[in-house]
Amino acid sequence: MAHIAVLAGDGIGPEVTAAAQRVLAAALPDLTFTPAAVGAAAISLHGTPLPAQTLEVCAASDAILFGAVGGPGFDGVRPEQRPEAGILGLRKHFGLFANLRPSRVFAGLEDRSPLRAEIVRGMDLAIVRELTGGLYFGIKSLEIEAGVMTARESLVYTADEIERVAVFAFELAQTRRRKLTSIDKNNVLVSSQLWRRIVSERAADYPDVELEHMLVDNAAMQLVRDPRHFDVIVTENMFGDILSDEAAMITGSIGAAPSASLGAAAGEHRFGLYEPISGTAPDIAGTNRANPAAAILSAALLARFSLGDPGTADAIEAAVAQTLARGPRTADLAAPGDPIASTASFADAVIAALPTRAHAG
């Protein structure tokens, strides 16, 4: 019996995470779920975004189902005291260096993309974002220097950090269309020069994978020009944060974009954190209108990677695809004039679409 830590967090996090938990429980009735506080919710309960008891619950679990963190009223608050320190601290604490963010256009939703349907039809890519290095975790300072307020961040990557995420991406590419695009800013950043060198060296171990390098500004352009060009993308932390929002929106809504954060390069059964990439969506929080598809698809990734149960993962993904195709969809993906599903009713429809084998018992 597997144990899941449920860290719903802030904004739409509690609603979409509850929906994902219901789907997972329907597919796998033997799981146990333990809630724990994170983000602004944890700050108001315990005075810190990542309480020690939350880390204990996570450490005693096989996987973390995560919602979102963030909230109003933290502008100018030091990074380590902000709600976001909750998720950043979890990634670092558990060494979750590889963040998988798949983006695909579901059949029947081509017209929901902001791009023309013929550009996006069949788009199916996966971004592997390095998650525990780079600007996010470099030394920061904010001080008066020579009489002027000065902010500093440092962008640090070691060869080992680059190598392990490159290996993860090459291995993922071998299970897909065998094409890897490594994205960097090699023409300006020395960290990108090291990145490109290490990724190129590792390519020798994967002769079956076609490797290309692309500068990040060009990549932002190519993603909207021809998203089907890409299969697997590997890139550093900040570039991956930005490009994954872009790729998600091209599919029609960031509300259907899941992620898996993992700490091992190989193997089927491993600890991980699973979260929608979207964030807290404060404008619709608490209204039962958010799209839970990203959270439900994150739960499918949990079944695939942390439970070693690809059958359940496939079943949940198929049920989501079928529900999106048939409708009703949540407001972010509904066409004008279509009926609109609530967060909870969309999850009900996904549960009803699960094969009986998966939700029997």
Ligand code: IPM
């Ligand atoms: C994401 C989010 C986070 C990040 C925030 C909430 C710290 O934008 O997971 O993409 O920047 O990594």
Ligand code: MG
């Ligand atoms: Mg982001």
